[in-house]
Amino acid sequence: MKLRRMSRRDFLSRMVGAVAGGMAALLGIPAAVFVIGPSQQRTAGGWVPVGPVDDIPLDQPRLFNATVSKQSGWVVEEQELSVFVSTADGSEFVALSDRCTHLACRVRYVEQTEQTGEPGYFCPCHNGVFDASGEMVAGPIPRPLDQLETKVEDGQLFVKEL
Amino acid sequence: MATRLGDWMDQRSGWRDSWNRLFLARIPRVSWGHTLGAATLVSVIVLMITGILLTVYYVSSPSDAHQSVQYITNVVPLGWLIRGLHHWAASALVVLAIAHLVRVILHGAYKYPREFTWFTGIALLLLIFAFGLTGSLLPWDQRAYWATQVRIEIFATVPVIGDWLARLIQGGEELSGLTLSRFYAAHVWLFPMILVGLIVVHLRLVGRHGISAAPRDERRSRERASHS
Numbered sequence: 001m002k003l004r005r006m007s008r009r010d011f012l013s014r015m016v017g018a019v020a021g022g023m024a025a026l027l028g029i030p031a032a033v034f035v036i037g038p039s040q041q042r043t044a045g046g047w048v049p050v051g052p053v054d055d056i057p058l059d060q061p062r063l064f065n066a067t068v069s070k071q072s073g074w075v076v077e078e079q080e081l082s083v084f085v086s087t088a089d090g091s092e093f094v095a096l097s098d099r100c101t102h103l104a105c106r107v108r109y110v111e112q113t114e115q116t117g118e119p120g121y122f123c124p125c126h127n128g129v130f131d132a133s134g135e136m137v138a139g140p141i142p143r144p145l146d147q148l149e150t151k152v153e154d155g156q157l158f159v160k161e162l
Numbered sequence: 163m164a165t166r167l168g169d170w171m172d173q174r175s176g177w178r179d180s181w182n183r184l185f186l187a188r189i190p191r192v193s194w195g196h197t198l199g200a201a202t203l204v205s206v207i208v209l210m211i212t213g214i215l216l217t218v219y220y221v222s223s224p225s226d227a228h229q230s231v232q233y234i235t236n237v238v239p240l241g242w243l244i245r246g247l248h249h250w251a252a253s254a255l256v257v258l259a260i261a262h263l264v265r266v267i268l269h270g271a272y273k274y275p276r277e278f279t280w281f282t283g284i285a286l287l288l289l290i291f292a293f294g295l296t297g298s299l300l301p302w303d304q305r306a307y308w309a310t311q312v313r314i315e316i317f318a319t320v321p322v323i324g325d326w327l328a329r330l331i332q333g334g335e336e337l338s339g340l341t342l343s344r345f346y347a348a349h350v351w352l353f354p355m356i357l358v359g360l361i362v363v364h365l366r367l368v369g370r371h372g373i374s375a376a377p378r379d380e381r382r383s384r385e386r387a388s389h390s
Contacts, residue, residue, distance in 0.1 A: 027211060027247075030240045034215050037238045073219070073237075074229040 045161025048081055053157045056093070060119065061086035061109055061132070063098065068161060083148055083159055084109060084121070086132070095159045096134045097146040102126060107145070113137060121145065183369070190375035195269075198262035199368075205255040206361065212248040213350065220300070222346035224339035227302035252297065259287055271374040279367040286360050289353060296349040302342060310345075311337055 050064040061084040068081045082098040100107050105125035113120040113129050115138050121130040129137040134145030149160040172178045219238055221230040234241040263283065266272055272280035299310045314337060318328035333340035375383070 027208065030243050031211065031215055033240045034238060034244050035218055037219070037241075074226070074233045 047151065047158040047160055050081075050083060050085070050095075050157050050159055052155055053087075053090070053093070053152055054155065056085050056087050056090075056157070058087060058090060060111075061096070063109070064157075066159075081159075081161065082106070085150070085157065085159075093150045093152070093157060094133070095148040095150045095157075096121070097148060097162065099146070100125065100128050100141065101143045101145060102128050102139070102141045187372075189373045191379050192373065193376060195265040196373065198258055198265050202255065202258040202262050203361070203365075205251045205258055206357070208247060208251040209255060210354070212244050212251065213354075215244050216248060217350060222300070222342055224302065224342055227300065227342060231301045231303075252294065255290060256294065259290055263287065269374060269376055276367070276371055276374065279364060279371065282360050282364045282367065286357070286364060289357055289360065293349060293353050293357075296345040296353070299342060299345045300349065307337065310341070 048066050048068050050066045056062050064083050064085055066081045066083075067078045070077050070079050083095045084098055085093055085095045087093045098106050098108075100123040102123065103125060105123050107121040107123045107128070107130065109119070110122045111119055113122060113131070115129055116131065119132045120137060121132075121134070122128070123130075123139065123141070126140050128139035128141040130141070130145050131137050134147060136144055146162055148162060151158050151160075168178070216234065219230055219234045219241070221227060231245070234245050236242075238244075266280070266283070295310075295313055299306045314328050314332055317331055318324045320327055329335065331341070331344075332338070333344045
């Protein structure tokens with residue numbers, strides 16, 4: 001192996017460069033960690049009571065509005081959670097988020113969609129259409145409406161936050 | 163590859179010339195004392211980086227300021243480090259700037275033709291104190307509040323305009339959320355802009371005049387010149 005001779009000047013300037021790079025990393029890496037911070041944390045959603053099951057008619061879905069307190073940073077905020085709950089027999093419940101899967105506008109229930117003539121959900125922002133079970137019918141929507149888990153306790157319906 | 167990219171950029175920007183003038187300039191024999199100015203500059207850079215980072219989470223309202231600082235310290239990963247660096251770099255800056263000033267006095271480096279460099283240095287020192295005054299209120303805890311109260315009382319003792327000045331600084335009759343808000347504005351907008359401007363002038367002047375030789379070296383070279 002041939003050793004390349006390095007001048008004193010070259011060696012020193014490389015050392016200065018290495019120290020400067022080390023200092024930049026020493027500050028740069030913590031800076032990145034700090035900015036990313038808690039932004040990537042996911043909190044598991046809890047069960048939210050939305051209302052009595054007796055209030056849900058058999059023929060069409062009912063919109064429930066529940067408030068959920070969310071901690072963001074050091075602030076606890078009340079957020080609204082809206083779900084369409086429908087039932088075929090009064091014992092099995094399907095809860096659909098009212099947020100359009102395209103760009104999160106609020107969808108509304110319609111008796112007849114233009115495309116099928118059947119009941120469904122319509123998003124006014126870009127004419128997204130879902131059928132009554134939340135499946136895609138028309139428009140720029142990428143996936144069916146989000147479905148939330150449900151459970152019933154003491155006649156009270158709970159949905160699980162996404 | 164790197165050299166070719168460097169050449170390409172040099173033809174279009176002349177960066178090598180600036181680089182050589184900045185880092186490969188011939189300088190007189192210097193002492194460790196001559197590094198104090200650069201050390202001061204490094205603390206300023208650390209303060210700017212950590213300061214910008216802190217504004218990501220800090221909120222300058224009386225209801226949130228304290229909690230946001232606690233959030234930075236206890237929840238944000240490495241938040242304690244970024245806040246700690248800002249805190250200690252601020253203390254280091256005051257010490258280093260004063261040490262730099264003492265070095266300049268002892269070497270007589272403030273004399274002709276460097277008087278204007280000296281003036282900008284003094285302005286920078288005063289500005290550093292202003293940064294300290296406004297920055298120490300931002301954590302919005304008991305210590306910050308009462309220490310600022312005392313400092314504003316000191317401003318109020320200025321003859322004739324004292325009361326007017328204290329109200330101007332406070333943004334009203336008492337130390338309040340308005341004070342916090344204007345201290346924040348001064349600390350992160352007004353002062354940093356003045357600081358950068360003054361540093362640019364200060365450094366351009368150092369570049370223009372070159373580094374002053376230590377007095378004994380200057381005397382020696384003058385003696386050598388007169389003997390020949």
